Amino acid sequence: MKKLALVSGAIVLALVAGFYTSKNPDDSIGESLQRLLPKKKKKASVSVKLVEANPEVLIESKKTVEASKISKKVADLLSCLQDKTCLNKHERFNDESLDPHFQKLVDKLEILEIQNNLDQISEDQLLKMAAFKNPALFHKSAALLLERNLLSLKDLAKIDFQGKEVKLFLSLYRSGQLELNPELKALRNERIKNYLNQDNYTLLTTLKEMQNLSFESSEAQMLSGQACRKIKQIDSFQGIYRKQINKLAQKYRFNPDC
Amino acid sequence: MRLFSVVFTVFFFFFVFFLNPVKQRKPASSDSSLADRNYRRSFISLDDSFNYSGLTHKPGEDGEYVRRLFGQVIQKAHHIARDYKDAEPSLYYTFLLASLTVPMHESSLMHFTRRDPHRYCYFSNDLLVDIPAGIAAIEAREESRNKRVALSNARFLERNIERFYQAFNQGRDLFMSCEDLKQYDEVQQILFSNDYADIGLMMINSTSHGSFFRAGKILHVDEVLDYGLNYLFDGFEEISLNASNYACLNVVQDDPAELYKRIIRGAWAGKYNSGQVGQTCRFTNSNHRFAANDRGFIQKLNSIFERNSLYHQYLPVDSLERNFFSELIAQYYDPQSLDSVLEEILEYNYHDTHQEVNETEPEIEIVAEEEEIEEQPEASTEVIPEIQTPEVAEERPLPEVMVEPEPVQEIIPNKEFETFQGRFRGSDINLRILPEVSSESYCTNTKYLSGNPSFRVIGSSGDFYEIEPNEFFESDDSCWQANSLFVHSDFVELVEEQVTPQKQVRLNSWVSLRDQAGMRSSVIVGTQGPDVLTIVEERLFANEYLWLSFIDSAGNQVWFYAGSTGQFKFEELP
Numbered sequence: 001m002k003k004l005a006l007v008s009g010a011i012v013l014a015l016v017a018g019f020y021t022s023k024n025p026d027d028s029i030g031e032s033l034q035r036l037l038p039k040k041k042k043k044a045s046v047s048v049k050l051v052e053a054n055p056e057v058l059i060e061s062k063k064t065v066e067a068s069k070i071s072k073k074v075a076d077l078l079s080c081l082q083d084k085t086c087l088n089k090h091e092r093f094n095d096e097s098l099d100p101h102f103q104k105l106v107d108k109l110e111i112l113e114i115q116n117n118l119d120q121i122s123e124d125q126l127l128k129m130a131a132f133k134n135p136a137l138f139h140k141s142a143a144l145l146l147e148r149n150l151l152s153l154k155d156l157a158k159i160d161f162q163g164k165e166v167k168l169f170l171s172l173y174r175s176g177q178l179e180l181n182p183e184l185k186a187l188r189n190e191r192i193k194n195y196l197n198q199d200n201y202t203l204l205t206t207l208k209e210m211q212n213l214s215f216e217s218s219e220a221q222m223l224s225g226q227a228c229r230k231i232k233q234i235d236s237f238q239g240i241y242r243k244q245i246n247k248l249a250q251k252y253r254f255n256p257d258c
Numbered sequence: 259m260r261l262f263s264v265v266f267t268v269f270f271f272f273f274v275f276f277l278n279p280v281k282q283r284k285p286a287s288s289d290s291s292l293a294d295r296n297y298r299r300s301f302i303s304l305d306d307s308f309n310y311s312g313l314t315h316k317p318g319e320d321g322e323y324v325r326r327l328f329g330q331v332i333q334k335a336h337h338i339a340r341d342y343k344d345a346e347p348s349l350y351y352t353f354l355l356a357s358l359t360v361p362m363h364e365s366s367l368m369h370f371t372r373r374d375p376h377r378y379c380y381f382s383n384d385l386l387v388d389i390p391a392g393i394a395a396i397e398a399r400e401e402s403r404n405k406r407v408a409l410s411n412a413r414f415l416e417r418n419i420e421r422f423y424q425a426f427n428q429g430r431d432l433f434m435s436c437e438d439l440k441q442y443d444e445v446q447q448i449l450f451s452n453d454y455a456d457i458g459l460m461m462i463n464s465t466s467h468g469s470f471f472r473a474g475k476i477l478h479v480d481e482v483l484d485y486g487l488n489y490l491f492d493g494f495e496e497i498s499l500n501a502s503n504y505a506c507l508n509v510v511q512d513d514p515a516e517l518y519k520r521i522i523r524g525a526w527a528g529k530y531n532s533g534q535v536g537q538t539c540r541f542t543n544s545n546h547r548f549a550a551n552d553r554g555f556i557q558k559l560n561s562i563f564e565r566n567s568l569y570h571q572y573l574p575v576d577s578l579e580r581n582f583f584s585e586l587i588a589q590y591y592d593p594q595s596l597d598s599v600l601e602e603i604l605e606y607n608y609h610d611t612h613q614e615v616n617e618t619e620p621e622i623e624i625v626a627e628e629e630e631i632e633e634q635p636e637a638s639t640e641v642i643p644e645i646q647t648p649e650v651a652e653e654r655p656l657p658e659v660m661v662e663p664e665p666v667q668e669i670i671p672n673k674e675f676e677t678f679q680g681r682f683r684g685s686d687i688n689l690r691i692l693p694e695v696s697s698e699s700y701c702t703n704t705k706y707l708s709g710n711p712s713f714r715v716i717g718s719s720g721d722f723y724e725i726e727p728n729e730f731f732e733s734d735d736s737c738w739q740a741n742s743l744f745v746h747s748d749f750v751e752l753v754e755e756q757v758t759p760q761k762q763v764r765l766n767s768w769v770s771l772r773d774q775a776g777m778r779s780s781v782i783v784g785t786q787g788p789d790v791l792t793i794v795e796e797r798l799f800a801n802e803y804l805w806l807s808f809i810d811s812a813g814n815q816v817w818f819y820a821g822s823t824g825q826f827k828f829e830e831l832p
Contacts, residue, residue, distance in 0.1 A: 006261055007261065009262070010261075010262050010263075010266040010269065011266075014266050014267075014268075014269035014270040014273055015273050017273075018269070018271075088465065092532060092547075092548050093463060093531070093533045094533045094534060095466060095533030095534065098466050098468070098469075098533070100425075100465070103468055106782065110777055110819075113819070114803070114822070135782065136469065136770075136782040139771070139782045139783075139784055139785045142768075142785050143768040143769055143770045143785045143786075146768040146787065147768040164492065164496075172785055174784070174811060175786060176789075177787050177789055178787065199499075199500055199503075200499040200500050201495065201499045201500050204495075204499055208341075237346050237349060237499060239345035239346045240341060240342055240345045240346050240349070240499075242345065243344070244341075250706075
């Protein structure tokens with residue numbers, strides 16, 4: 001009896017000591033002991049195929065939402081963006097081109113588009129939207145402007161594009177259809193000359209975007225020649241500009257002489 | 259007494275062993291992993307309802323994870339800066355170095371990890387299911403430092419998760435509690451910043467980069483790397499070319515590396531961390547409000563030069579990536595012999611394994627026009643404060659254990675050969691006269707091609723496909739005169755013989771182009787004027803709203819809204 005008591009006591013004491021020296025501090029005794037039981041295995045499914053995003057559709061369904069309300073909202077957003085009162089401000093990070101209000105404007109335009117109520121928005125408003133140079137808003141408003149009046153391209157050309165922004169304007173010419181209009185073609189070339197004469201970064205982004213456009217060989221050679229004269233004045237990293245010139249030269253078969 | 263001692267000793271060790279299943283018979287290194295360099299509460303656990311994909315860390319596999327991440331970063335950085343490789347190699351390799359430094363600094367190389375929720379689901383998920391109740395529970399605790407820290411963290415979560423919900427645009431009932439997640443052996447976890455405002459490998463801010471979150475791309479590692487590195491490059495390129503505009507980049511060239519180090523620092527401090535290139539020289543002002551950010555960054559950059567960065571700790575010592583990294587550090591500003599090793603890294607498939615992908619059935623959700631039409635615009639003058647996150651007192655940091663480099667496993671994808679029509683996947687792809695990666699086998703590169711022609715794949719040899727150049731490969735280069743060329747199989751995709759019937763349409767209108775069908779989760783990427791287009795895919799929503807897709811001049815599939823039934827913006831051509 002005495003031995004039995006000793007052995008039992010030793011086991012109990014060992015259990016308690018073992019528990020307190022080894023357990024996860026957050027676990028109770030029950031949880032610790034539960035871990036001794038075999039766990040249900042859940043198979044994780046793994047494959048290496050990328051997943052497509054869920055498509056969603058935005059449709060107009062609330063016919064009671066009047067187009068005039070939406071267009072008023074557009075006007076108010078436009079106004080507060082122009083005077084910068086509604087731009088989100090962060091103490092450290094401030095990239096205005098990413099402000100979420102631009103996307104809100106895009107959303108409103110698309111609602112009106114689906115409702116076939118785009119006549120609520122004037123050309124002047126669309127031009128002001130394009131002038132923010134936010135990529136999504138620019139492409140949306142430019143498409144709507146050009147749909148109404150192709151010659152509004154001239155007004156878009158007046159926007160002061162710099163650096164990567166020049167891609168916004170020049171990309172409108174990518175399909176190669178606008179060049180069929182001599183006036184618009186001349187406008188494009190005039191803008192390119194202007195961009196090539198700006199700072200080094202604008203020069204390079206213009207040369208890069210020119211790779212996506214269609215030129216006659218003489219045009220390409222003329223514009224490349226202007227770029228070459230500018231490049232000779234740059235004292236560092238000339239190689240990257242020459243690379244773009246050489247690509248044009250290869251495509252349009254002229255001697256770059258740069 | 260002797261009997262008592264013997265029985266006690268035997269059963270003591272027995273119970274110690276069995277009551278610690280987590281620790282039993284596992285090497286010490288598996289107790290601590292790369293993920294533990296971030297707080298447990300910074301990881302939010304995802305259940306199976308999320309769509310996610312990409313490289314995922316797992317405890318005990320740190321070396322292989324870092325190796326694959328390293329390779330993916332190099333490949334993506336190369337793709338972005340490839341024009342500089344031959345033209346300005348110093349800038350090119352400097353950008354590769356910058357691309358490796360930024361995610362190491364931002365997130366300690368962490369985006370997704372997959373871990374046991376019993377141990378690693380902590381604080382955040384529980385709070386997310388009912389934030390007010392969670393905060394109330396913390397407030398009800400006895401006053402202590404732990405309570406103050408927990409409350410502070412809870413307030414950060416309360417504020418910034420709301421911004422995440424708005425940007426992500428998938429509702430608010432997204433996350434499960436830790437208790438519910440414990441039904442799983444392991445869960446996918448994604449890293450948030452300590453204040454929950456920034457997310458993932460590149461710490462992309464949910465408020466500032468709304469369109470990226472709206473498209474759901476934050477849950478796909480490839481997209482995160484593409485977006486973050488492109489954003490970094492925007493600033494990098496601009497300040498490199500316009501260096502004379504930035505006083506901190508006008509350095510005397512007695513230290514040839516100094517200019518390039520400053521470009522890295524400036525690109526991060528300016529465009530990446532401040533959103534403006536105008537802040538490029540912020541790192542030179544030790545009194546600047548955010549000087550601490552710049553000090554943190556230079557510490558990480560210096561750890562690379564001092565050979566004790568995370569890459570040095572985790573990249574296997576005998577790996578190709580480790581060798582390249584060592585050479586890159588030594589030569590980035592004046593590269594002499596980096597190209598050959600880089601070539602192998604660029605051609606390696608780092609995506610074959612360690613990819614966690616979760617697919618869910620796509621839901622066609624008809625969303626009524628639920629945008630609240632506010633009477634007044636948001637005249638928000640809210641200034642979002644920079645949060646200095648305090649220590650997390652309650653959470654015990656797990657011990658740091660140096661992980662031994664793991665042996666490299668060369669995983670060669672097995673592909674069955676079959677003749678098919680193919681197309682190049684990606685850009686800047688080397689074409690070879692032999693099925694091997696070597697300077698002797700190099701023939702030419704797809705960058706000299708115009709467009710993305712298709713070709714016949716006529717054979718295979720190891721990892722390489724043998725292709726038949728055809729009349730689309732116009733070039734005077736004698737390389738194209740060869741009967742066949744070899745290209746690594748990872749850069750060839752099948753052109754489906756049976757595709758959704760392609761049709762030609764004449765678009766009659768100017769439209770904006772998107773990267774996906776539908777409006778809510780896609781991003782506008784361009785504009786298209788009236789033209790004849792070859793449609794490769796179409797989608798009709800709600801039996802009324804038609805979206806069409808074509809391949810643009812850059813080889814990307816783009817979509818546009820083609821109108822509603824009866825009011826289409828195109829006519830079909832015979």
